[in-house]
Amino acid sequence: MKEYIGQALAWRQVDGAVELELRRLPCNEIGSTTLAELELLVAALETVRDSSHALIIYSSVPAGFCAGADLRELYAGMQEVPSSAERTAGVRRFLERIHAVLNAIDMWPRPTIAAVHGVCFGGGLELALACDLIVADRLARFCLPELRLGIVPGFGGIPRLKRDVGNALVRDLLFTGRSLNAVRAHALGLVSQLAGEGAALQLARSTARQIGKYDRDTTAAAKEFIKPLPREELQREIDLFCRLLARPAVEASLRKFVTSTEVQPYLP
Amino acid sequence: MIAVLLNKPRAKDHGRDNERSDRMRTPQQTLDEILDLASKHFKVARHALEPDDDFFDKLKIDSLQALELLSRLEHHFGVEIPDYEMQGVSDFRTLAARVQERL
Numbered sequence: 279m280k281e282y283i284g285q286a287l288a289w290r291q292v293d294g295a296v297e298l299e300l301r302r303l304p305c306n307e308i309g310s311t312t313l314a315e316l317e318l319l320v321a322a323l324e325t326v327r328d329s330s331h332a333l334i335i336y337s338s339v340p341a342g343f344c345a346g347a348d349l350r351e352l353y354a355g356m357q358e359v360p361s362s363a364e365r366t367a368g369v370r371r372f373l374e375r376i377h378a379v380l381n382a383i384d385m386w387p388r389p390t391i392a393a394v395h396g397v398c399f400g401g402g403l404e405l406a407l408a409c410d411l412i413v414a415d416r417l418a419r420f421c422l423p424e425l426r427l428g429i430v431p432g433f434g435g436i437p438r439l440k441r442d443v444g445n446a447l448v449r450d451l452l453f454t455g456r457s458l459n460a461v462r463a464h465a466l467g468l469v470s471q472l473a474g475e476g477a478a479l480q481l482a483r484s485t486a487r488q489i490g491k492y493d494r495d496t497t498a499a500a501k502e503f504i505k506p507l508p509r510e511e512l513q514r515e516i517d518l519f520c521r522l523l524a525r526p527a528v529e530a531s532l533r534k535f536v537t538s539t540e541v542q543p544y545l546p
Numbered sequence: 547m548i549a550v551l552l553n554k555p556r557a558k559d560h561g562r563d564n565e566r567s568d569r570m571r572t573p574q575q576t577l578d579e580i581l582d583l584a585s586k587h588f589k590v591a592r593h594a595l596e597p598d599d600d601f602f603d604k605l606k607i608d609s610l611q612a613l614e615l616l617s618r619l620e621h622h623f624g625v626e627i628p629d630y631e632m633q634g635v636s637d638f639r640t641l642a643a644r645v646q647e648r649l
Contacts, residue, residue, distance in 0.1 A: 397613060459616075462620075542602075
């Protein structure tokens with residue numbers, strides 16, 4: 279695999295594992311740049327399917343793994359398009375592309391590991407949830423804050439969290455918008471292993487090395503058996519997101535959030 | 547062999563960093579421990595921190611770094627503090643009161 283260094287992402291093969299680095303400041307907000315590079319990654323993964331035993335996703339940004347979708351880009355995009363129908367169509371196209379990428383990562387036949395530190399919020403948690411395992415720094419925090427802005431997660435987070443952990447946790451995180459610390463997330467089964475401070479990537483690499491000792495076809499068969507893609511719910515999540523986003527109150531919440539200059543940004 | 551392994555005593559639960567006297571802390575003790583913890587982890591001299599200081603200002607942290615402080619508090623005191631209870635809280639004294647409510 280040829281090393282790639284882009285604006286938002288970089289990837290390389292290290293000891294037989296593909297390592298995807300999230301590198302966009304301030305905290306890897308997922309917008310059109312990240313999406314386009316994720317699409318390149320998915321194409322690259324297909325070329326190394328037979329020469330890799332794992333994918334590790336980590337962030338080199340100090341603030342954390344990923345703070346979620348780029349709401350500033352979303353809001354700016356909404357302002358450029360006066361027609362509500364056109365806005366919704368544009369958002370739907372974006373969501374369908376990000377779903378295609380996350381579904382490809384979710385279903386990649388090799389085990390995938392998210393090495394999380396700091397903030398893992400919204401779309402960041404949804405990216406981590408596309409992975410098979412989440413290893414986390416003890417100080418990491420996990421959150422689905424979307425309802426605080428009047429929307430729902432749109433990158434597949436609800437069906438994946440329901441599939442992997444359970445409906446009760448989905449409701450807790452959605453309805454309260456609170457964040458979970460890593461120790462609690464570990465106790466609930468969302469996080470598979472806890473790392474010391476600054477050691478999540480190291481732990482992910484040692485996990486990948488262990489995975490690499492096993493027969494790849496057997497691991498791929500086990501993954502295919504145990505990890506179904508909740509396609510119907512994923513599609514319904516896109517529909518729900520688009521319906522909620524079209525309401526004027528959401529635009530007002532987004533405006534307050536993205537224009538806030540307070541140390542603690544607006545969140546109800 | 548597998549049964550033997552499964553029956554091994556469980557490792558100590560490290561979910562709480564500081565189990566000591568959780569239920570016996572006075573509000574002042576909680577406040578002092580928070581000031582100590584903030585001083586240690588954010589590299590600010592302890593004597594420079596006062597209960598009514600704005601911790602964003604004194605620790606020179608933003609909202610994302612405040613979440614690190616929240617994680618450290620949760621681990622130290624063995625509690626969970628929902629983010630929304632922290633909304634609008636910016637001084638150590640109120641922060642300590644929020645923690646105390648959960649002890």
